[in-house]
Amino acid sequence: MTEPPRRTRAEQRRDTEARILSAARETFAELGYERTTIRAVAAAAGVRPGLVMHYFGSKEELFASAAHLPADELPPGDPAQALLSALRRRLEGAPVASLAVLRSMFTHDEAAEGFREAGREWLGSIERAIPAGQPELRAALIAAIMTGVVVDRYLLKHSALADAPADDVLELLRPCIESLAGAR
Amino acid sequence: MTEPPRRTRAEQRRDTEARILSAARETFAELGYERTTIRAVAAAAGVRPGLVMHYFGSKEELFASAAHLPADELPPGDPAQALLSALRRRLEGAPVASLAVLRSMFTHDEAAEGFREAGREWLGSIERAIPAGQPELRAALIAAIMTGVVVDRYLLKHSALADAPADDVLELLRPCIESLAGAR
DNA sequence: GTCTATAGGAGGATAGAC
DNA sequence: GTCTATCCTCCTATAGAC
Structure with missing residues (x-):
């Protein structure tokens, strides 16, 4: 019998947070800001709504963490x-x-x-x-x-x-x- | 003294309805569907929210009456x-x-x-x-x-x-x- | 024709148990 | 670290008075 992989709380947290972020990105992309609910994001990530709030504080901050446009600059040349x-x-x-x-x-x-x-x-x-x-x-x-x-x-x-x-x-x-x- | 202009109820209604529609168009155009509220449209039109519902039945129908893309076809020629x-x-x-x-x-x-x-x-x-x-x-x-x-x-x-x-x-x-x- | 009052539901946020 | 329970606000929609 091998040891089950031990995950520290920090690892556990990073993992859950990543799942929430990914779910948030997809939901925001599909429904837009107003129509996506914390509840729906939580369900998609397999956690409870309260946990999403606990990690990100507010819907605004969740959006800020999940959605962004990458900076882009035109390279020199033609x-x-x-x-x-x-x-x-x-x-x-x-x-x-x-x-x-x-x-x-x-x-x-x-x-x-x-x-x-x-x-x-x-x-x-x-x-x-x-x-x-x-x-x-x-x-x-x-x-x-x-x-x-x-x-x-x-x-x-x-x-x-x-x-x-x-x-x-x-x-x-x-x-x-x-x-x-x-x-x- | 001249007679004050008499307006029938039908005229009155058409007038109020037009004001509501115009207010709805502007609010929908500025805020989008979710963020515009019946309350805000009513306030902009100078009537009570209930009246808007009474005329249009629902927010959906108000939107349908106020917002539309004109049909357009490309004329023949170049x-x-x-x-x-x-x-x-x-x-x-x-x-x-x-x-x-x-x-x-x-x-x-x-x-x-x-x-x-x-x-x-x-x-x-x-x-x-x-x-x-x-x-x-x-x-x-x-x-x-x-x-x-x-x-x-x-x-x-x-x-x-x-x-x-x-x-x-x-x-x-x-x-x-x-x-x-x-x-x- | 227009208004008041309120039902009924949804969703964000908070507090605390485990 | 995650969950349960609940509060509070805001909104659409309805019922009925004037």
């Missing part, structure tokens, strides 16, 4: 090429933590703020890479297009975009991005 | 040109009833259904107008771009798109739309 690579990353797998923010940002202030904040750097780095006139508006259009495409593909799922191969999307969008990035 | 005209319409004034749907469609099923339904015709008419290969995906991308731009301009308001002149936006987007519409 801007159109870099933008298409960034878009490829976003098209190749559903980024659940990001979807939680995207799903919630229209109705929840904290999510909107997170989106705005991540967007500032992102927009700035695109603007600086654009040699043509009206860089702010061009950058804004590029960002709006990318958000529109991701949102349609993962959240709305009402068009051919939902399951089109990333390569096809990128190929069709290339002239679009190139004209906006204004290669000189 | 598709790129028609698409740019459609985009111009959407850029020249905030369509409050539409914004209520757009704001709510990520978290409220009825709004999502309304968007999908209006999108079906719209996507179909774009597909049929596109002579190039992969018309479904091209149409989906065009629609996603237009939604992304409108959402960014009116709902997120975090970029230069929020107050750019419609003409500038259209000019920058023209090559984009033309390449996707695949002029032959």
Whole structure:
């Protein structure tokens, strides 16, 4: 008979916390902030609602811990090429933590703020890479297009975009991005 | 002394109902479905919550009466040109009833259904107008771009798109739309 | 036609047992 | 470390007075 694996309380806690976070991410991504309940997250994670509150303090803090947009900056080099690579990353797998923010940002202030904040750097780095006139508006259009495409593909799922191969999307969008990035 | 204008009960009712609908549209557009309360709509319309329920029966029905996407079809002729005209319409004034749907469609099923339904015709008419290969995906991308731009301009308001002149936006987007519409 | 009053339920948060 | 029990607030919806 082998010893059963002993887990310290700290390990146990990390494990449970991770399960809760994962459940929270998925629920927020699917239902948005208002409609996800602590109760539902707890059920999905296999724990009691009180424990979720005990770990995270409030629904707000749970959301803050579970949902975030990764910081992103455009690398130097040909801007159109870099933008298409960034878009490829976003098209190749559903980024659940990001979807939680995207799903919630229209109705929840904290999510909107997170989106705005991540967007500032992102927009700035695109603007600086654009040699043509009206860089702010061009950058804004590029960002709006990318958000529109991701949102349609993962959240709305009402068009051919939902399951089109990333390569096809990128190929069709290339002239679009190139004209906006204004290669000189 | 002139007679004070007599208003029949029917007139009175139409008037009050219109005020409630207008208040509902604005509140739904600003806060989305879940966060707008019957109470808030009633307060904005200057009536009691009970009256709103009495007229519309439920919050769902109030939303259905207040929020809708106008049916839209692409007119025959040069598709790129028609698409740019459609985009111009959407850029020249905030369509409050539409914004209520757009704001709510990520978290409220009825709004999502309304968007999908209006999108079906719209996507179909774009597909049929596109002579190039992969018309479904091209149409989906065009629609996603237009939604992304409108959402960014009116709902997120975090970029230069929020107050750019419609003409500038259209000019920058023209090559984009033309390449996707695949002029032959 | 419009209002008051209240039922009834859902969900976030808290306190304390084990 | 996890669970039970409960409080409190807010909301939709209903019933009926004026």
